Amino acid sequence: MRTQVGIVGAGPAGLMLAHLLYQQGIETIVVESRSRDYLESRVRAGVLEQGTVDTLNESGVGERMRRQGLIHLGIELSFSGARHRIDMHELTGGRAITVYGQQEVVKDLIQARLDAGLPLHFEVEATSIHNLDTDAPKIRFRKDGTSHEITCDYIAGCDGFHGISRPAIADALQIFERVYPFGWLGILAQSKPPSEELIYCHHERGFALFSMRSPEVTRLYLQCAPDEDIAQWPDARIWEELELRLGPEGSLPEGSLNDESLHLEEGTILQKGVTPMRSFVAEPMQYGNLFLAGDAAHIVPPTGAKGMNLAIADVRVLSRALATFYQTGNNSLLEAYSTTCLRRVWRAEHFSWWMTSLLHRFPDATPFQQRLQLSELAYVASSRAAATALAENYVGLPF
Ligand code: FAD
Ligand code: DHB
Numbered sequence: 001m002r003t004q005v006g007i008v009g010a011g012p013a014g015l016m017l018a019h020l021l022y023q024q025g026i027e028t029i030v031v032e033s034r035s036r037d038y039l040e041s042r043v044r045a046g047v048l049e050q051g052t053v054d055t056l057n058e059s060g061v062g063e064r065m066r067r068q069g070l071i072h073l074g075i076e077l078s079f080s081g082a083r084h085r086i087d088m089h090e091l092t093g094g095r096a097i098t099v100y101g102q103q104e105v106v107k108d109l110i111q112a113r114l115d116a117g118l119p120l121h122f123e124v125e126a127t128s129i130h131n132l133d134t135d136a137p138k139i140r141f142r143k144d145g146t147s148h149e150i151t152c153d154y155i156a157g158c159d160g161f162h163g164i165s166r167p168a169i170a171d172a173l174q175i176f177e178r179v180y181p182f183g184w185l186g187i188l189a190q191s192k193p194p195s196e197e198l199i200y201c202h203h204e205r206g207f208a209l210f211s212m213r214s215p216e217v218t219r220l221y222l223q224c225a226p227d228e229d230i231a232q233w234p235d236a237r238i239w240e241e242l243e244l245r246l247g248p249e250g251s252l253p254e255g256s257l258n259d260e261s262l263h264l265e266e267g268t269i270l271q272k273g274v275t276p277m278r279s280f281v282a283e284p285m286q287y288g289n290l291f292l293a294g295d296a297a298h299i300v301p302p303t304g305a306k307g308m309n310l311a312i313a314d315v316r317v318l319s320r321a322l323a324t325f326y327q328t329g330n331n332s333l334l335e336a337y338s339t340t341c342l343r344r345v346w347r348a349e350h351f352s353w354w355m356t357s358l359l360h361r362f363p364d365a366t367p368f369q370q371r372l373q374l375s376e377l378a379y380v381a382s383s384r385a386a387a388t389a390l391a392e393n394y395v396g397l398p399f
Pocket of ligand 1: 008009010011012013014031032033034039043044045046047102124125126127158159160161162163164274275293294295296302304305306307308309311
């Protein structure tokens with residue numbers, strides 16, 4: 001097999017790249033180790049930045065998102081027994097986020113690819129990549145017991161954190177990493193969300209996040225141990241813990257609780273899982289004719305919802321660089337790919353680390369550090385300058 005750009009992985013990065021390149025008349029083959037059904041039902045991120053929404057719309061795959069996505073103009077922070085709204089729309093001159101599940105984005109992109117009749121191979125695992133510093137790099141995979149090869153001009157490693165692309169160039173990379181001493185237990189439930197906007201809760205029992213997928217389906221997260229045993233969390237315990245973290249804390253000053261109390265409606269839990277949390281960046285995001293994009297190159301802790309948005313931003317840069325090369329022969333944008341992406345990546349790394357540090361209970365935090373955390377929360381909730389910094393990062397900086 002031969003193609004212009006071989007793409008390993010059909011997550012948001014690989015699928016979006018294939019779609020953007022198709023629109024530029026560039027040939028691609030996508031190989032994905034999992035089944036279509038698995039990809040379309042894997043519950044992950046849910047918050048799209050304005051720039052991600054624009055990218056989906058401009059490339060003609062935004063129709064269902066425009067109908068079903070929920071536009072949010074603000075978020076709430078809950079701490080010390082009170083809730084505070086951050087009006088992102090007003091603070092950012094009219095920008096907003098859209099709540100629309102990652103697996104819905106994936107469904108829309110798979111459908112567009114299949115409608116165009118273009119190659120997308122499910123349940124095909126790339127086993128290795130070769131000849132990266134030549135002009136004919138190769139992807140090797142096994143199917144039906146035999147070995148196959150795709151010869152490409154370029155390879156895009158969009159195979160996530162546990163893929164094969166980044167390890168193939170490990171010797172050429174510098175790694176920056178931080179592992180957090182907690183994870184998130186996430187559930188998807190058939191019940192009305194407690195609020196129309198997302199609520200990020202700082203609580204003495206640990207962080208909680210109240211999000212949603214639709215007016216009838218809620219997505220909720222609880223801070224837990226990084227290796228938490230999900231078997232220890234029967235449904236009743238999850239609801240009880242969520243209720244506690246949405247409510248007041250133990251030692252509140254009199255009268256500090258908002259009188260408007262929230263109602264957490266319990267419903268059938270459709271899915272649950274534990275995600276450990278880390279910050280990770282591999283530099284540079286390119287070696288020879290291999291380009292890494294999305295989680296293959298970087299990971300953020302989920303607080304602030306940047307993971308999928310960064311994946312889309314990377315492939316936007318890569319698709320433009322490849323289009324320029326194929327149209328003009330000029331490879332300067334390809335050479336600048338890593339530097340261009342890393343500027344946005346490091347901004348998102350800092351923001352996600354900051355949101356994580358602001359909102360979680362750190363097992364080894366001293367009383368001094370706990371007071372600093374509360375002081376910073378109070379500052380974000382009361383200062384227009386501090387709230388604007390949160391808001392402009394949250395909605396996503398312009399491309
Ligand atoms: P992925 O979505 O991981 O896609 C990579 C694809 O490559 C996968 O489909 C994989 O099967 C395939 N692949 C891997 N190896 C091979 C191979 N050898 N051959 C062929 N195919 C291969 N972000 C948020 O913002 N909010 C959240 O709540 C959130 N929750 C998350 C929960 C979990 C459990 C995980 C893992 C991530 C979560 N994220 C979240 C992060 C977000 O989902 C990712 O940033 C996003 O999926 C990145 O997209 P990607 O295309 O780069 O990688
Ligand atoms: C969701 C996930 C996040 O990481 C976040 O910060 C906000 C919302 C979600 O899955 O809905």
